[in-house]
Amino acid sequence: MWVMRCxxxxxxxxxxxxxxxxxxxxxxxxxHLAGCAECGPEAAALERLRDGIRGSVPVxxxxxxxxxxxxxxxxxxxxxxxxxxxxxxxxLAYAASLLLAVAVGSGGTFMLLxxxxxxxxxxxxxxxxxxxxxxxxxxxxxxxxxxxxxxxFAGRSDLSPPVVDLxxxxxxxxxxxxxxxxxxxxxxxVYKRREHVINVFVLPATKGGLDRALIRHGYNLxxxxxxxxxxxxxxxxxTDELDEFVRAFRAATGS
Numbered sequence: 278m279w280v281m282r283c284x285x286x287x288x289x290x291x292x293x294x295x296x297x298x299x300x301x302x303x304x305x306x307x308x309h310l311a312g313c314a315e316c317g318p319e320a321a322a323l324e325r326l327r328d329g330i331r332g333s334v335p336v337x338x339x340x341x342x343x344x345x346x347x348x349x350x351x352x353x354x355x356x357x358x359x360x361x362x363x364x365x366x367x368x369l370a371y372a373a374s375l376l377l378a379v380a381v382g383s384g385g386t387f388m389l390l391x392x393x394x395x396x397x398x399x400x401x402x403x404x405x406x407x408x409x410x411x412x413x414x415x416x417x418x419x420x421x422x423x424x425x426x427x428x429x430f431a432g433r434s435d436l437s438p439p440v441v442d443l444x445x446x447x448x449x450x451x452x453x454x455x456x457x458x459x460x461x462x463x464x465x466x467v468y469k470r471r472e473h474v475i476n477v478f479v480l481p482a483t484k485g486g487l488d489r490a491l492i493r494h495g496y497n498l499x500x501x502x503x504x505x506x507x508x509x510x511x512x513x514x515x516t517d518e519l520d521e522f523v524r525a526f527r528a529a530t531g532s
Contacts, residue, residue, distance in 0.1 A: 281309045286316045294323050398459065398480075398509075399493050405456045405465070406476045406496065406511040415474070416452030416467055426453045430464050438464040438479040439503060441529035448475065448522050468522065473514035475522055482507040490516075499523045503532040 281289075286309050292298050293306050310317045409415050418429040427440040433455055442450055451467040451474075458478060466477040482502040489500035497519045499510045510526070512519055 281305055283309075283313065283316055286310070286313070287319070290316075290320055290323060294320065294327055396493075399491055399498055401458050402476075402478055402498065402509050402511050403493055403496050405458060405478070406474075409454070409456070409465070409467070409476060410474060414454065417454035419452040421450050421452075423450060426450065426466070429453060430455075434462055434464050436464055436479050436481070436506060438466055438477075439506070439508075439530045440466060441526060443468060443522070443525050443529060446521075446525040448525060470512070470514050470518050470522065473512055473518070475510055475512040475514060475519070477526070478509040478511065480507045480509065481505065490520075492516075501527065501532070503527075503530060 286306055289298060289302070289306060293303060296303075298306065310320050418426055420426050421442070421444070423440040423442045427438065430436075430438055430453065438453070440450070440453070444450070448468045448470055451469055453464060453466050455462045456465040456478065457463070458480060464479040466479070468475040468477065482505050483500075489498070491498040491500070496511060496513055497516050499519055501508055501523065508526075510519060510523055512522075514522070
């Protein structure tokens, strides 16, 4: 029977933990781990690390460029391996593992391709909303004058935000800033409702253009499209107050 030495086992531990080894090889490795005072604890520590990362790190959708590269590689492999059907399952399983989880950065963040785009964008918007409340970066241009805020974005963003004055509706304009969503700079308009900040992020319109009312991690989000712009309002204000804000905003812009 094949007996593995410690150096052979250690070279295969990562593949063993990720279940990438053939079952015959896994059986030999399992037997070694069960009786080795050095390799056994090392394997157990790797399994705990893997489970800890999977259970604690946030998940994000992989970048579009990476998704295109994987799809292209799959198509090329499908063409190249068509005469030899036996090659396909192994490659497809490997590609599927890439699609399920791609570790990036020192934090070991996992990007799941199956995550819905809406949830990904909503998570980014909440993160940006929270960052704006920390420190001193709530606004880049601090003004209650819509004719001061709107021109400030000219030349700084490809999108021209619809800036409206809602003070008479109880939602005074505070200013605006540039934020980073989906890797692109986008306008963010800042309003207030008493002590609640309302960030309105201006993105390109989405396909379908349906209105959305979401709640994520205790924050309310509202999405609607105005022409070729997609607007997202994010706040910890109540659902009724945020709905009132959206109605006032849309009435002022005629959408």
